[in-house]
Structure formats: C-alpha cells, structure tokens
Amino acid sequence: MLGILGASRMTTDITLADGLPKHTAVYDDFLFFEEQFNGFRPFELAAIAGKGFEITDTVVLQQIDLVENYIASFPEAGNLFSVTAFYKVLNRALDGDNPAAYRLPDNAPRWNRVQTLLGRYAGPDMQLYSSADGSMGRLSGSFRDAGTDQIGGIQDSIKQFIARSTDSNQVTFRLTGTGLMFDKNNEYIRRSILSGIVIALSVISLLMALLYRNFRMLVIAVVPNTIPLLICGGILGFFRIPLDAPTAIIFGISYGIVVDDTIHFLSRFRLEIARGVPLEEAIRRTFSETGRALIMTTLILFFGFSVLMLSNLQATFNVGMLIGITLLSALISDLYLLPLLLRKWYRP
Structure with missing residues (x-):
C-alpha cells in the first residue's frame, strides 16, 4: 500500500540543474548564469509571416511586440530579444535617447525613417532575427530553470494568448528551440x-x-x-x-x-x-x-x-x-x- x-x-517536474553534479564548479557556474543573467533555460519563438506579408511589416511587428510583452510579463522570463528591438532602439535614438521612447514607432513618418535607417545600418545583426526573404523572424531569450511543469504551464498560456490576441492570417507563432527539445x-x-x-x-x-x-x-x-x-x-x-x-x-x-x-x-x-x-x-x-x-x-x-x-x-x-x-x-x-x-x- x-x-x-x-x-x-x-x-x-524536471529542471536543467537536475542533470548537473552538485557542489561542483559546473553547478556553481550554472547558478551564476541563472541568477546574474536572468535565467539559463533557452527560449525560442518563431514568427512566420502570413501570405502577402513580411516579418518587417508594421502590423506584423506590432503583433510580435504584443506577444513579446506578454511573455516578458512572466516572473520566470529573462532577457528577450526579437526583430522589434532594432526598431525600438532606433526610435529611442531618434527621440534623443529618451528611455521612454524604447518602443515601436507610433506614426507613419517615424516608421518610414526607421525602416530607411535599418536598411542602411542593420547589416548582418538583423539577419539573426529575421530571414533574408522576410518570411520568418524569431524571438529569442531565456527563462529561469523553473521546471518542466511550470514551464509547460507558461507555454500553454503563451499559446492561448497568441490564439486569442493575434491574427493568424498576418503572422503565426510556433514554440521551438533547444529548451522545447x-x-x-x-x-x-x-x-x-x-x-x-x-x-x-x-x-x-x-x-x-x-x-x-x-x-x-x-x-x-x-x-x-x-x-x-x-x-x-x-x-x-x-x-x-x-x-x-x-x-x-x-x-x-x-x-x-x-x-x-x-x-x-x-x-x-x-x-x-x-x-x-x-x-x-x-x-x-x-x-x-x-x-x-x-x-x-x-x-x-x-x-x-x-x-x-x-x-x-x-x-x-x-x-x-x-x-x-x-x-x-x-x-x-x-x-x-x-x-x-x-x-x-x-x-x-
């Protein structure tokens, strides 16, 4: 009985730390990155532009930003980075490096100017987060090693938010990466x-x-x-x-x-x-x-x-x-x- x-x-409920030997340099290094870099667990989300759209279109970027902000709201979420960051950085720079301007442009002239600057200066860095043909993008970052049960619940919440808050005709999202694997x-x-x-x-x-x-x-x-x-x-x-x-x-x-x-x-x-x-x-x-x-x-x-x-x-x-x-x-x-x-x- x-x-x-x-x-x-x-x-x-499995964590990445479960596979590491305790009281060793490797385990201590893991804890250091977990605490100092806002999580060690990799997180990847693929964004796939719909038919007739590109990943750099305004409506697509706005939906990527919406999903990114939702993911960032979880306490377990660490640093997140996507193609929208390039637009936010330039928008902030054009506003005199005002921290409050770290957001997507909110008017057409600013969008056009940012797009022009990106085409001129972005270079290979942007290709890490957006495919050359503009059909796909990625949201990359990290999560704290909270365990598969808790992470699984977060992933389900993300999927539900995407289903109710984004337009699948314009862009679809898919969880991927080594963490999911x-x-x-x-x-x-x-x-x-x-x-x-x-x-x-x-x-x-x-x-x-x-x-x-x-x-x-x-x-x-x-x-x-x-x-x-x-x-x-x-x-x-x-x-x-x-x-x-x-x-x-x-x-x-x-x-x-x-x-x-x-x-x-x-x-x-x-x-x-x-x-x-x-x-x-x-x-x-x-x-x-x-x-x-x-x-x-x-x-x-x-x-x-x-x-x-x-x-x-x-x-x-x-x-x-x-x-x-x-x-x-x-x-x-x-x-x-x-x-x-x-x-x-x-x-x-």
Missing part, C-alpha cells in the same frame, strides 16, 4: 520506456501463462515481480525524485532481473514437483538449491550497481541506488513471498 501511495505521488525529448523517452515496460509485463505474463498453463501459477509469478517495482515507484514519490529518462530506465532494468530470478525459482520448483516430491519438500529443495544462487547473483548485481552511487551526477546516483534497492526487495520477495504464495495457491 505504501508503494502504491508513493508511486501515485511521482513527479515529472529538452522537454519533448524527456517526455518521449519517458513515455517510450514506460509503455515498453507495460508491453514487457504483458508479454512476460503471456509467456508464463503458456509455460505453466495454470492461472494460479501466473498469479504466483506476477505478484512477486510487481512488488519491487511498486517499492521503487514509492521511493520516487516519497522522496520527490523526478521521473526523468535515466530514472525511467530503472524500471526496465529492474523488471528484467526480477523476472529472471522468479523464473529460475519456479522452474526448479516445477522440476521437483514433476519428480513426485511433496509440496513442502519441493519448496525446501528449491529454496536450498536455487535460493543460494539467487542470493549470490543478487549480491553481485547489487554491489555492481552500487558503484554508480559514487558518481557526482544525481541521475547516475539515483540509478545505482534505486536498482540496488529494487534488487534487494526482489530477492526478499522471491525468498519469502513466493514460497508463501506457492503454499497457499499452488495446486498440481
């Missing part, structure tokens, strides 16, 4: 691994059903294999360890090892039963023969994976710790729970 309760509390990659790997575990659980259960041809034996085999995974999930939930890609791999590795131990135990048990040995004696012989091998194998694997706990990387440490705990819980489950289930449920 505790495992189920803890597993229900598992979080997928980080989130999508983690989500894809996590879903792939977890769905793979479900498939593996189903296939292995089917193979056990075909092997033992007995529903009771299927239940006896599956229950001890499920408990270690629930314990692992419970630890993740209670200690708020995020379910990122490296952590999700733990379930696949652990389940493969756990199932192997159970199959060895039950196969030996069936051989003893096939020889006509009574139930209690068959369990005793299986325990004394196969049980020793399971203990040795588990201890070797436990200490092998425990080496990972010497790593400074939190993700690597988590893998070593959780696999070790899962292996020990699987061994206890096989040596104590499995014989009890055989006594209670097994029928020749």
